[in-house]
Amino acid sequence: MTPAPSPKPIRVGLIFGGASGEHAIAIRSAITVAGALREGANAHRYAVSCFYIDRRGRWWGPDLADAVLAQGTPASEEQLATGGDRGGFQGFPPHALAMEVWFPVLHGPNGEDGTIQGLFSLMQVPFVGSGVLGSAVGMDKQAMKAAFAAAGLPQVPYACVSEAQLKRDPEGLLDRLEGDLGYPCFVKPANLGSSVGISKATDRASLRAGLLAAVQLDPRVVVEQGVTARELECAVRGGGPSPLSASVLGEILFDADWYDYDTKYSEGKSHTVIPAQVPAAIADQARRMALQACEAVNASGLARVDFFYAEASGSLWINEINTLPGFTSQSMYPMLWAATGVPLPTLVDALIQGAREWQSSPPDGGASV
Known part of the structure; x- marks a missing residue:
């Protein structure tokens, strides 16, 4: 034969x-x-x-x-x-x-913001990751936070700022931010990732400087209240004909004042603990919230959802979603799935197969933890 x-x-x-x-x-x-x-x-x-x-x-x-x-x-x-x-x-x-x-x-x-996803959609060729809407909302921190708020997900206090506001009434804006958020606070360009352009403000002068620097990178800015918390991350995959699923949690530990770009991508300045040593109830809550975050912004394929965990009070806040997370040797996304029993070759194979299935099957909204 x-x-x-x-x-x-x-x-x-x-x-x-x-x-x-x-x-x-x-x-x-x-x-x-x-x-x-x-x-x-x-x-x-x-x-x-x-x-x-x-x-x-x-x-x-x-x-x-x-x-x-x-x-x-x-x-x-x-x-x-x-x-x-x-x-x-x-x-x-x-x-x-x-x-x-x-x-x-x-x-x-x-x-990562829906631009190339729109091109591939027009070409009618399947692609790994979220579509135009999920990518765009997940990229823009102002839109992301609005979607999380609408879904009832807990977040640290924050304010949305525009370059126009800063130019129109800088002193009034600084007064409002000081009153609403206090110090320390973090200034973040809305549409940049990997901690690019983020600064920590500890007084009025550094807040002003942070805002001026941020609007040079993006006219839309988010300012968040600083909290004393551990940084946890959860990886998500699936969507379309396959339900979303969440990985074990990981924790980022670092020898710096905060997790800035240099600390994130320099060897030896940070390390991860997988699985994160947190109570089982907190781990389960974070995994549920990770799936809810994906549904809130319409993310699919792959995503990493980041959290702040205040151990003293037991508070858990969602920080952000990344719809095209890193795959470097130091990146949490592949390490989290490896710790969950999905090695890297299996993971990329599943992402591609999921993308091909998505092209012919509508999402069913299912999720699994």
């Missing part, structure tokens, strides 16, 4: 980099994802082609993309000038239109 022919590998487009301040982190995440897709059984299931978006938003095909992954740093001006693909979004790079499913690894604006 003639053996049945082996199914052809699924053509996966791994797209990374992006025109954002998190460009370099996206490269590190893409190295991890590419390795997992080319490991073990995944090497036979998937034919991976890598595509690179440079800091100016131009697309480049596998020639330059593979070189960037190999070197682990953004493309140099010389590489961009001599790139073999001669890419650019004015015309898709070679092979891009042949992809059967896309795996975006684009952190921050112009990749």
